[in-house]
Amino acid sequence: MATSKFVYFFGGGKAEGKTEMKDLLGGKGANLAEMTNLGIPVPPGFTITTEVCAAFYENERNYPAELEAELDATLAKLEKLMGKKLGDADDPLLVSVRSGAAVSMPGMMDTILNLGLNDTAVQGLIANTGNDRFAWDAYRRFIMMFGNVAMGLDINIFEDILHDMKKKKKVEDDTDLTSDDLKTLVDLFKAAYKKALKKPFPQDPKTQLWAAIDAVFGSWNNPKADKYRALNGITGLLGTAVNVQSMVFGNFGDTSGTGVCFSRDPSTGKNVFYGEYLMNAQGEDVVAGIRTPLKISVLAKKDKDMYNQIIAFKDQLEKHYKDMQDMEFTIQEGNLFILQTRNGKRTGQAAVKIAVDMVEEKMITKEEALFRVSPDQLDQLFHPMIEPKSRKNMVLLAKGLNASPGAASGKIVFSAEDAEHAALAGEKCLLVRKETSPDDIGGMDAAQGILTSTGGMTSHAAVVARGMGTPCVAGCKDVVISGKTMKVDGKTFKEFDWITIDGSTGEVFEGEALTIAPKMSKELVTVLEWADKVRLGAKREGIKGKGFLIRTNADLPQDAKIARNFGAEGIGLCRTEHMFFEEGKLQHFQQMIVAEDQEARKTALKKILPLQKKDFKGIFKAMDGLPVTVRLLDPPLHEFVPQTKADIKALAEQIGIKPKALQDKIDSLHEYNPMLGHRGCRLGITYPEMYDMQVEAIISAACEVAKSGTKVFPEIMIPLVGTAKELEILKANAEAVIAGVFKAKKMKVKYMIGTMIEIPRAAITADKVAEHAEFFSFGTNDLTQMTFGYSRDDSGAFLGQYIADGILPTDPTASIDVDGVGRLVQYATQLGRGVKPELKLGICGEHGGDPASIDFCYKTGLNYVSCSPFRVPIARLAAAQAVINNR
């Protein structure tokens, strides 16, 4: 490491780093360097690289030997440029110490401000600023932050002293305390520090600095940071960088202030300057949501010149980075400093709008625009909204900030932990908090929505919720939380009472809402058209035909219609079992299940046939001309029979057999491992009449719909095939039935017969299976369960820990496990196409709507992915990104 450079200076219009050095300097450090080089007024400082962080963890928390000398030299350079010295009695240099990794992790890493203050320097600060109140306040803040963040003390040790002081002085706000009060606080804080740590507060600024650097690097691996990375799938980073930057003060008085702003509206994407600021405040006051800030437009009226300066830098930065910027600024006694800029987080709606606008503004290309919207962001646009008519009848309780769009109903919970528990128990919940903190990440992810009583649009809750795409109403002051009750509008709500929030409007309602899906915006339609052009024009070597298609998983005509409107190019999975649960069919089906012999089963099935045919006709009509893959019955029969004594008695009476006999039959259907039991095509083999009925219903429906002038293209899919022979037999059975239908109807329709590849053995023997299949659809839900040996119903007991411990990078039921399950999919693809080059391949597991999995499917050579209707647009975008990424 002797030749390495560990510390990068920025200041005086020149910097050693640049944006491209993000991996080494972190996003913040790289941008501070870039801005310095651009001539933006950035307080000078230096960045300690992420390589130091990596070395720190590799060497049992020791630093490279060369670091200290390099840091001393760079610090000297900074002191020279600033004309101030750390700890100086006349004009001390104060610095901030902040973390900054290559990927932004808001609130995850700890920050220390005002470093360099001690009993001597505070006098220098007073002397130099002539503001002793400010100096003592800075000192007491520093002791508090240093004690808490660098030394791990409980913040309440200091908060309690502050509280007592305010009580004693009978004041409400910190700002009402006098200079003397603050000086007394400094003494009290130092005493409390010494009592808790058995050593005095360090007066040596270098000691302070190293302790702060330790704290930043140490926080890289704290549980909050680990959890954030796990939740966001962030891996492969070296570590965090440390940014040491000379302090500027927004709390220097009424000509000072601080703010956070976005170059465009991060919520709507509109090209309007957007932000908040507070005069006489430090940055933390805005972000933490303790005081409610003013809109940036207010500044335009109050200080037009300052506002114009900010606007100019905003324009410069947006043009430079060719993306919407999220900036922090501080005004110190009328002088503007830009503390930070980064590509701003935004809602899905904003991402789409900004991407389209920037293409129109010729800032970026259409293909670049496709990467300005993440598929997950699009998901937000398909969050349910409150159904307009029913909205009129809902009881409005309060209105807060529309912090993250979408409507959500849930049972109230008051802690992140309770939210996680509720989610595990399958409950929909709404997390209601005064404000959220990084500790709450898990619960925020588990909740349907978030409601906070304090904090602004850039508060923790708002920022994180937008990132997650979770609806959020923030800063709803009318909501008063105490313990496990919430009071609002004169009413008291307890834990588990239902409420609804609308994150797009900021409204809070009583009870549960009826919700509907929003329509697609003009800009979204544009982005998806660009995506489709890329996607449909894709050509892969060795794969017949062009394009990469998106189908949908839909069981009902109404779902099929929604998906079609969203751009689905066919149905990849129409499950027939849901049809059996409908009133009017279930009883006949139960009769079939408990029948003594094949004749009795056939009699019962005959009653279901016309009803199933009707279902299929509806779907075929909805999909007019597009292919529809119908999966024959899959679940084990015991899922269809009653389990309680009363229900069994009722069914027994209905079908006219003795309850005891029915009970015996139901008992005989019990399975120890239903996942691995008598289901799928195994039912087709043992009860061929059942599949025969389904095939007859599909093909009869297809003929009748075709006759009425609608194009149909049914694809019959045999589930759970594990051996080629199963498919061979069931295909022959189906073809016999189809021939019969064609003969009876005196007409034919085009159709295909294929199979799901969802049993590991089917993938392994796909060459043999392919001989009898016209298509494969990878059922990666079951394939994942069997390849891992995880039951989705049971793996909750360990899966959370597996992801937290890094045993699994992500939940393999949500995003395809490329190394294991993916290898089987690739293997089956090679084997299948090896014997049948024209074999049509698709995926119909949940993974079909997951962007990373879509990329994998494209690379692997699948012809289409199939996903739930609301994910079709997401898949269209993700597929286009996959095409570009794999060129």
Add this chain to the structure above:
Amino acid sequence: MATSKFVYFFGGGKAEGKTEMKDLLGGKGANLAEMTNLGIPVPPGFTITTEVCAAFYENERNYPAELEAELDATLAKLEKLMGKKLGDADDPLLVSVRSGAAVSMPGMMDTILNLGLNDTAVQGLIANTGNDRFAWDAYRRFIMMFGNVAMGLDINIFEDILHDMKKKKKVEDDTDLTSDDLKTLVDLFKAAYKKALKKPFPQDPKTQLWAAIDAVFGSWNNPKADKYRALNGITGLLGTAVNVQSMVFGNFGDTSGTGVCFSRDPSTGKNVFYGEYLMNAQGEDVVAGIRTPLKISVLAKKDKDMYNQIIAFKDQLEKHYKDMQDMEFTIQEGNLFILQTRNGKRTGQAAVKIAVDMVEEKMITKEEALFRVSPDQLDQLFHPMIEPKSRKNMVLLAKGLNASPGAASGKIVFSAEDAEHAALAGEKCLLVRKETSPDDIGGMDAAQGILTSTGGMTSHAAVVARGMGTPCVAGCKDVVISGKTMKVDGKTFKEFDWITIDGSTGEVFEGEALTIAPKMSKELVTVLEWADKVRLGAKREGIKGKGFLIRTNADLPQDAKIARNFGAEGIGLCRTEHMFFEEGKLQHFQQMIVAEDQEARKTALKKILPLQKKDFKGIFKAMDGLPVTVRLLDPPLHEFVPQTKADIKALAEQIGIKPKALQDKIDSLHEYNPMLGHRGCRLGITYPEMYDMQVEAIISAACEVAKSGTKVFPEIMIPLVGTAKELEILKANAEAVIAGVFKAKKMKVKYMIGTMIEIPRAAITADKVAEHAEFFSFGTNDLTQMTFGYSRDDSGAFLGQYIADGILPTDPTASIDVDGVGRLVQYATQLGRGVKPELKLGICGEHGGDPASIDFCYKTGLNYVSCSPFRVPIARLAAAQAVINNR
């Protein structure tokens, strides 16, 4: 097919076929040809090839066009040689028509005798033989057999008429009926035939012949034959041949007779001539067990010359075929004919004895001898015997023939169907029948043992039972069966009463017996030594080290000792969960399971530690110096907790918590698919203290045993690994514990840490897993379940049909599925050895004791197989066969 030859003649000392043409002529036809060429007196005839059978099924039961002309020509040749003509009024030729496939399937295919008789020919037979009683008897037998076998009539149509006739004539035996009675029977039979079939009995012998040929070919695919082939894993045959052979008659009078004999004793293997005969009888009378035959030694006294002739042919045939022969002969008026010879079926004991003797007689080589014993036959030698002391206290009911060795206890069932039902319900049953028939194959296989009241050592029951290795007492005349009761020794037994048979002695006992395993015979030791020489000397390209080892699956010291005595070279699987179920440990373990936190779990585990250590010390001592693979805890925790209310209450009191709290905890452990749940190494990850305790117990035990002078070599096996990371973490945990033990004990022992490959994903990612493993043990039980998606507990609902329908060639849990599961094993082997060439590989699933699977494991490059103690000798032989077969 124009150039094919379909009909092969034999007779007059010359034949067109030979032994090597078995596939084409069937075993029987090939041997008849071979014997004819050897100068053995075989009645002349011809064989229609198995290719005709294949063509028959391929062409919708039509024969090749050329067949008829070829058959006519060959028949003319036969008539010329015999000087008789089919259907001739003066001296008619009579023929038998029999099936004969390449593999012997006793009783499976149908036979027709005396073909050629009609109203004219019967007069010719009378004229030519001067024996009208014989002629009419032959005619009535032919009508009966033809009606039943060729035309599918119920045999009782004829049996009832015969029964009425005997009743009317007041006689007991068929032989007491007069010539006139038999003539009347012929008329009655013809009338019954016409009534049942709406057409007269065919008088044209050619019509008869073609109908008989149809029947033989038709029987190839009947359910009995299908079931026999399925049960015996017989696949890949073209079909059956048809043997048409001139009749000789053992029922021609007192100088005629028929018999079945073996060149050596098929039960013990002793080199003594062994057989049975009946004078004035046809072959069917002996085989069907209707009359009880005489021992062949009686013939030596009654007709020394005839006996010597048979002995001479026996010697000639055994020398020629170099194997023990099973022959059928007929004496017609003092002239000897050999009707059939084949390699005789034999017991395992006999197979071993004959193999060793034939090596000593220099008839075969040692390696040939290894193939004269099938591994499955060896299994018979390890069937339990009645424990000698307890035998004294057993109530002997009767004694029959010792038809198939081994002792068996079971609940009485009276039909094959009931036996199959009982076996499915997990009941041990004994099939008690007057006699068995091919219809009973399924039930015979399902039963623990078979008891018949009639029939000899060559009866259907005896032959089939020996082949299956199922204990059988045959011809036990004191047993009287009526409906579902059995009377014997003055006592009445009902269905499901317990009895015991000893097939080695022929004894039948009341009640259930205590059984023990037999010791190994001198000859068996010899055969296994020959096998070991081959096995241990094996060298495979690319695989380090020599040999192919046999380990055992044993959890207890006593099992380990038995396996060692049987030749086990280590323990391949020592399951630790069984140890937890023992008194004294279960309670502590339950306490651990329901504990609230890790501390409480550790406290409970501390109590188990010394007990587990003791278990391991016992096993290490028993295996002195041989490696012992210990698998850490595998089953889900809910298997260890009580399920009934009363048991839960008792446990709650024991451990001092409220029953409700315990119930809640137990409920929380419930899993929907326990196979795919929280078990194996997933427990090790979530409860590391549990595996830590086990590792400490293993290594402490190893140190203490090593200190006492016994060599130990523990191999710690982590079960259910699905990701490399699991193994990495658990290996590190184990190594930390081991280092602690070594430090505390101030000593070290050699050990290994490895994993089971039983999750498909582990096989697919075996290269990554191998980085952390010193060995792989393929857990093919779970690997099969997950690769197929079959739960062993639930697949019974369809697996039987799957095997019957040929979807699966055999039960994949019994014999490894080479195409699917096997491919994963091969893949994992390549990946694992790719990164670690010295990786030790073994198998510890049930497949480790299955000969076909052992062959697969050898080919794949595994270092060892591990099986249950009693299968170790079987595995030793199968392994040697694998080595030779794969040279």
